[in-house]
Amino acid sequence: MGGPLVYLNGDFLPIEQAKISVLDRGFLFGDGVYEVIPAYGGHPFRLKQHLARLDDSLRGIRLASPLADGDWATILARLLEGRPGDYSLYLQITRGAADKRDHAFPAVVKPTVFAMATPISPPSPEKLQKGIAAVTLDDVRWQLCNIKSITLLANILLRQQATEEGCDEAILIRDGQATEGTASNLFIVKDGLLLTPAKGPSLLPGITRDLVLELAAGAGIPLAEASIGLADLEGADEIWMTSSTREVMAVTTLNGRPVGNGWPGPLWQRMTCLYQICKERLRTGAEG
Numbered sequence: 001m002g003g004p005l006v007y008l009n010g011d012f013l014p015i016e017q018a019k020i021s022v023l024d025r026g027f028l029f030g031d032g033v034y035e036v037i038p039a040y041g042g043h044p045f046r047l048k049q050h051l052a053r054l055d056d057s058l059r060g061i062r063l064a065s066p067l068a069d070g071d072w073a074t075i076l077a078r079l080l081e082g083r084p085g086d087y088s089l090y091l092q093i094t095r096g097a098a099d100k101r102d103h104a105f106p107a108v109v110k111p112t113v114f115a116m117a118t119p120i121s122p123p124s125p126e127k128l129q130k131g132i133a134a135v136t137l138d139d140v141r142w143q144l145c146n147i148k149s150i151t152l153l154a155n156i157l158l159r160q161q162a163t164e165e166g167c168d169e170a171i172l173i174r175d176g177q178a179t180e181g182t183a184s185n186l187f188i189v190k191d192g193l194l195l196t197p198a199k200g201p202s203l204l205p206g207i208t209r210d211l212v213l214e215l216a217a218g219a220g221i222p223l224a225e226a227s228i229g230l231a232d233l234e235g236a237d238e239i240w241m242t243s244s245t246r247e248v249m250a251v252t253t254l255n256g257r258p259v260g261n262g263w264p265g266p267l268w269q270r271m272t273c274l275y276q277i278c279k280e281r282l283r284t285g286a287e288g
């Protein structure tokens with residue numbers, strides 16, 4: 001009798017029964033924002049931080065937050081009920097369905113609120129040990145990349161180009177500086193120093209990015225937020241891409257050439273261990 005439940009506008013129902021209007025502005029314009037939160041053993045990872053970013057995204061598109069953090073926690077707990085494995089929680093809020101298609105905000109409209117849980121598996125040990133291939137591409141996205149907008153066409157086209165070039169991710173270059181990946185943040189290591197571009201409108205403030213910085217600081221790894229040019233990328237000892245679902249991945253090939261010695265580096269090994277410890281602490285309910 002139907003698949004796992006999803007949440008839509010106050011109801012929990014099987015996914016095939018979850019329906020929205022064709023006039024929904026998310027469907028017509030991509031007028032909405034989203035979040036992706038991993039959950040391990042029934043515990044959402046860094047929930048507070050993800051919900052704070054969701055609020056920032058909503059503020060960024062001038063949409064009032066339809067739910068309080070406590071409401072979200074209740075909804076997500078219900079979606080995870082009886083599902084003890086690892087899940088990705090997807091939350092989406094659009095400006096809702098107006099009675100006609102018009103770019104300007106409708107005077108009266110009720111946001112559409114949707115959430116679902118999808119099983120995830122961590123990157124395979126083979127993939128982790130081998131690392132991924134990346135290609136640098138022109139960052140053709142808009143100027144408000146700090147908003148986690150559902151309007152992802154540029155990211156999609158860039159990721160598709162990377163895929164067609166046999167790569168797992170694209171590293172995006174804007175005005176000569178690397179910003180981030182199509183769905184991940186960027187770190188490099190040079191002479192033992194961990195570097196990542198500073199937050200701002202040209203990149204999404206990744207929750208994994210913050211965690212990696214926190215873990216690095218706690219472990220005494222020297223770090224800095226700094227601009228990363230193409231030459232810095234090409235001369236890096238290590239390159240990492242981070243995201244909630246792909247965790248910390250080492251880039252071992254850049255534009256067809258090996259990064260460092262072509263294998264994930266020692267600092268990546270250290271960081272990935274620290275990250276796994278965090279995840280395991282969460283499973284036992286010790287960390288949020």
Ligand SMILES: Cc1ncc(COP(=O)(O)O)c(C=O)c1O
Binds near residue numbers: 183206
């Ligand atoms: C463009 C972009 N940058 C960075 C990230 C990483 O963010 P997080 O670590 O919060 O998953 C994502 C995640 O999907 C993303 O889409």
